[in-house]
Amino acid sequence: MSEQPKGCIFCVKPSEDTDKDNYILHRSKHAFVIMNIFPYNNGHLMVVPYRHLSDFEMLNTEEKAEIMDLISLSIKALKKAFNPEGFNVGMNIGRIAGAGIADHLHAHVVPRWGADTNYMPVIADTKVLSEALEDTYIRLKDLFKEQ
Numbered sequence: 001m002s003e004q005p006k007g008c009i010f011c012v013k014p015s016e017d018t019d020k021d022n023y024i025l026h027r028s029k030h031a032f033v034i035m036n037i038f039p040y041n042n043g044h045l046m047v048v049p050y051r052h053l054s055d056f057e058m059l060n061t062e063e064k065a066e067i068m069d070l071i072s073l074s075i076k077a078l079k080k081a082f083n084p085e086g087f088n089v090g091m092n093i094g095r096i097a098g099a100g101i102a103d104h105l106h107a108h109v110v111p112r113w114g115a116d117t118n119y120m121p122v123i124a125d126t127k128v129l130s131e132a133l134e135d136t137y138i139r140l141k142d143l144f145k146e147q
């Protein structure tokens with residue numbers, strides 16, 4: 001286990017027992033799914049390994065497999081909940097690449113609709129959301145339970 005510095009939200013939030021308040025939608029053995037509270041788009045999720053790692057190549061095989069599974073589950077749940085027309089899925093590795101929290105790897109799953117803005121402007125600016133984060137949480141939580 002890597003050391004978990006104080007204040008890393010991706011270490012602190014899963015260690016707490018308040019998943020609803022922390023917008024954690026789903027937990028697996030090696031990784032979890034959490035909503036981005038500063039979303040690029042409504043339904044913006046993040047898949048995060050529990051281990052505090054900054055380098056993609058340090059993930060072990062189980063973690064990599066589970067991250068891919070959780071990205072797939074996230075896409076399924078988002079399709080059912082919001083019927084998006086597409087997705088951006090990816091990782092910003094390192095601060096220079098745009099990672100907000102560069103010390104703890106995380107994958108973004110961002111649903112896209114034809115009417116939304118282009119990706120680059122979207123990631124540069126937090127949009128006003130059409131749906132409250134809490135409503136989104138409730139809608140998605142049930143869909144993750146079904147999987």
Ligand SMILES: [Zn+2]
Pocket residue numbers: 004005008009010011012051052053103104
């Ligand atoms: Zn961390």
